[in-house]
Amino acid sequence: MKAVAHALLEPGFFSSSQVHVAVAVGAAAAVVAAAVGSFAVLRGQSFAGEALGDIGATGGAGAFLVGVGPLWGFLAMGSAAAAVMELVGIQRARGRDLATGIVLAVGLGLAALFFSLDATYHPTTGATQTILFGSIFAVPGSTVAPAIALGALALAIVVALHRPLLLVSASPELAAARGLPVRALGAAYLLALAVSVALAALTIGTILSTALLVGPPAAAMRLSARPVRAMVIAALLGVGAVWLGIALSWDSFYWPPSGHGWPVSFFVVALVVVFYGLAALPRAWRSRRCGQRHGAPGQPPTMPARGRRPAVGG
Amino acid sequence: MTEPSEQAKPADAALMAADAARAAEAPLLAVEGVSVRLGGREVLHDVSFAVGAGQFTGLIGSNGAGKTTLLRVILGLTAADSGTVRLAAANGAGHHTGQRARVGYVPQKFAFDSDMPMRARDLVALGIDAQRLGIALPSRRRRERVEQMLAAVDALAFADTRIGSLSGGEQQRVLIAHALISRPQLLLLDEPLANLDLASAQGVVALLARICAEQGIAVLISAHEMNPLLPVLDRIVYLAHGRAASGTTQEVVRADVLSRLYGRHVDVLHVHGRVLVVAGAGDDSDLEGHEGGVSGGSHSGGAEVVL
């Protein structure tokens, strides 16, 4: 087994402490992104997730300026933005995109300022590249513990509130009629979203963080009609994409142009897109078979009624 | 609006009186003097009525009459500007238990995303314990309870299908199961028949009447068309211009009562076993432009069909 791994992976992969950190932080980020992102897709808040990621850039650039780890910048800016979005009115369908858009515009304006100051005062750090596109191999070991603790917090929120959040996401009106605190649930969820976006930004950068948040849940929803199962599949796909991305990126040091290596985020996003595409295959295959059976002469009509799809992965 | 079906069921007068007495004595739901202003307009004006345990009550009124608003006030989702809503649970003997009655709700509008990973049975299961913390552990009792409920609303055939890819009528039945599985004492349904063809509408009405009778659940069902409901209604609450008249069908669906409610002369016609509420001939120009009230009529033999 180990021999196979060594044959596939270039030397030093298992002994590098950078790889250990990347594997741990990446897995935590992927699991949390899958659990939290599944609700973002259900609730139609993917745009809010995207905005929180982009605004993380402001926090990350600010963190470079004052000399603290980017995670704290992502987190501070993300939670502040989430709070403003909640206050401005993310709970109303129309208010939602408006609130998100306003916060996004203000945040990115500040990001432009911070990045230019970064370039003036710390011209050699490559802050822009690191913040926007991530550099998981450069995450310091001291970040591992807080990253995992934050991940556990976000995961605890969506696991504890799983059933209420599921009903609110499916139908806010049903949830309200049942006496669930719809607004408080939304606020708690937004906090979990801000934390998970910060972790995803640490892994693959602020701009690409949405890919980890939305991609695996969207693929998983194609594979299973069950809410919990879809979340578990999303977590597996996310961890798979991150780990495979880390391995490929490590290997790519030996690819042309030699000695540079391709960024992890490129591989992760590419793999997520591939997973999303592959996830469409089982259903396409099934409906083709269904169609053939339906078309055969003298066959009883076994097609499900129009507009009904067979439950996948049931 | 112009497809009435059957005449009011010939009422057993004694039974009706007993029902009314029970409703007055220990009503499950008592709405008293409720007025609601929305957007600067009075949508409900001094609405009062009561629903007794196990009663099947129709909330009838044309579009914009205030049905949805009234149901939302009962649920506590919209605040009344004045008046009170009391929901008091009663035991079998009709005595109050001092607790708030449990209420189930099937909203008028629902739009489930067709990709959403939630099967019909998952939504019904959420009806049991959506307020609980944590992920539901698989349990045989829970699964069997969901299975029974799905069977009761005749939804087993599509139990494993994604809720968003079901037809409107199928989603409706799943929502009824979602509401019923929490064992409510009062079930509120907002225009469940609005988008169904006549046969499906009759199917849903029969289903509700059966569940109401078997499980002793009181039903308050809103509709803009009363005829499909008439065979099963114990009582009726008729809304027009935000005002209400309530009582048995015989007491309410009468020319004098409805004329007073609409503020103009209307006739109540019994045609082929259907009830038509119409404005008198020559009065229809007045009806056409009238806001919010007796709208949506169509011409029918010289008379404007109101409801």
Ligand SMILES: Nc1ncnc2c1ncn2[C@@H]1O[C@H](COP(=O)(O)OP(=O)(O)O)[C@@H](O)[C@H]1O
């Ligand atoms: N939030 C609101 N703001 C202003 N007006 C409202 C609001 N909700 C409902 N209305 C008005 O109240 C009236 C009654 O509405 P509704 O209760 O939905 O009627 P129905 O359900 O009988 O069709 C309508 O004229 C509607 O326009």
Ligand SMILES: [Mg+2]
């Ligand atoms: Mg309505």
